[in-house]
Amino acid sequence: MMKKGKRFEWGYLLLIPGIGYILLFIIMSTYVMIMQSLGYYNYTGESGFSLQFWGEVFDQQFLDSLLYSLKIGIGSSMISIVICYPFVLILQKTKGKRILLSIMKTPMFIPALVGSFLIINIIDYHGIVNELLVFLRIIEEPLRLRNDKYGIGVLMIQVWKNVPFQMLIMSSAIESIRKDVVDAARNLGANIFSIIRHIILPLTLPSALIAVTLVFIGTFNDFAVSNTAGPLYPNSLSSLMLRNANVFGEWNLSACIGTMMMITTILLVSIYTLIAKRLEKLD
């Protein structure tokens, strides 16, 4: 028994690479960021506790950016999952599903910036979409999809980029539902809609939550796509943060924005989780 206890203690050493990494890069850097927002760790000038930056950070520009980022984050994660579900369900029944899936995965391997430019070419003022719509006389004037006020271009790019990612998660979730469970439902008289409603949706909900959350985190905090295809004002919190730090040298303000991004993310992820738990109970 004694021996067993001892070996167990040594075993903890194996955790050092993981825990050390978490401590050093995640907890430390988060700590530094939060402290910076409170006036510590200044690179130049004095360091010391101050609430001045928190007083300054909540201006109109910040609120506009927060709203914009929330819209992009919630919008793209939700639109993606809504598109993703039927896609994956249909794909399950399609011949050559593996090939189709791997083709659809390609956007995941294209860097966000490159993807952004690719899509911009399509939705630009004189891009294919607009030319086609005008040619078909559906619209008189080309639409302004790129750098438009509402960030529709950004949403389109994010959805394009994230649907495949969610499909990856969702198709493995749906595949992991045992076939005879679906058969049992059919056998008891369930049609395809009842099966989706009673079996597939509830069983894939946890995966869907992960898919939505991951996409939300990515798109809420996105920088590259918003900067290339997003509106000139307001822009994402990430750009605001970068501008404050790089252009104005306001590191403490940036830290405040960073902290707010983190808090918002945690808050929203918690809300998602709560909703999902409720939905699960509902069934």
Add this chain to the structure above:
Amino acid sequence: MATSVSVNNVVKKFGNVTVLKGISFHIEPGEFVTLLGPSGCGKTTILRIIAGFLDPEEGQVLFNDKVVNNVKPNKRNTAMCFQSYALFPNKTVYENIRFGLRMRKVPSDEQRQRVENAIAMVNLTGLGDRKPYELSGGQQQRVALARAIVVNPDILLFDEPLSNLDAKLRERVRMEIREVQKAMGITTIYVTHDQAEALSISDNVIAMSNGTIVQKASPRAIYDYPSTEFVADHIGAANIIPAEMGSAKGDFVEVNTPIGCLYANNFHHIKDQKIALCIRPEDLHPVLKKERMENMNIITGKIRNAIYMGNQLDLFFLVNDYLIRASVPKDYIIEEGATIDFAIPRDKVLVVGCEK
């Protein structure tokens, strides 16, 4: 209105393996039929074809003489109890059992009543709120059973529904199944490995081997008159003795075997085929005092093992190096090493066909 089921020449292939090689049988409305056969012979595959989950490559399935090959599984009004249980992992026991009633839009008062009856029938009272992963294997199996029975389908398909229950519970639930089935007149196809179960529960037994049907008969007939060596060997215990057909002698045929020349009953009129003899162990009667015997075969052997089984005594003895088993009433006191004559009624020595 009970439903008849016909399966006509059904062929099923997985890839290039033919799993069902032209299966045909007919089941009368309200009949209880058991499929019996070794693992992998295609029993589950037949049930899945009848339920509509699998499409046969050839042949037809008919309910009440109507071809249902193109009818979707959810429109066939069959209820299957899966070998793998296939419970809905996200639903409670109660909701699992209620599912079929919900799909059939049964009024909710009636739903509650029927679900509760079903839960009581399979001894799961008090476990209605559990999720499947909170149940033991046998409990899960009973949920699967209740879920199928509760919907009162036209056709019940059971795939080894009691395999995980202990002997007592199995016997009780088996009787309940039979009662419900009879009362409702539901046509039932029941798969089992357990030959005692097959004989005790069914109107007819279908013996399967390797994707074909070997024999369909009543429990009594299939036990007393198996048509092949395979059936004889798989249903009940049997001495199978290789044999060669000799000439007919009255109601019987003369047959040459390693244990001597015997008179046998050629019930199935087998000819031009490799044959064997089937002798049930309980049909060998020890001859303790000389008596006159009519229509008896006599064989003599030296007892190697006498095994007391409680309800009977099992004797193993050699005749010309051929090991024979006899089951005799438990009151006999027979020592190992004794040489004993056994009488076998001629009509109980059955000529059976051999597989190629």
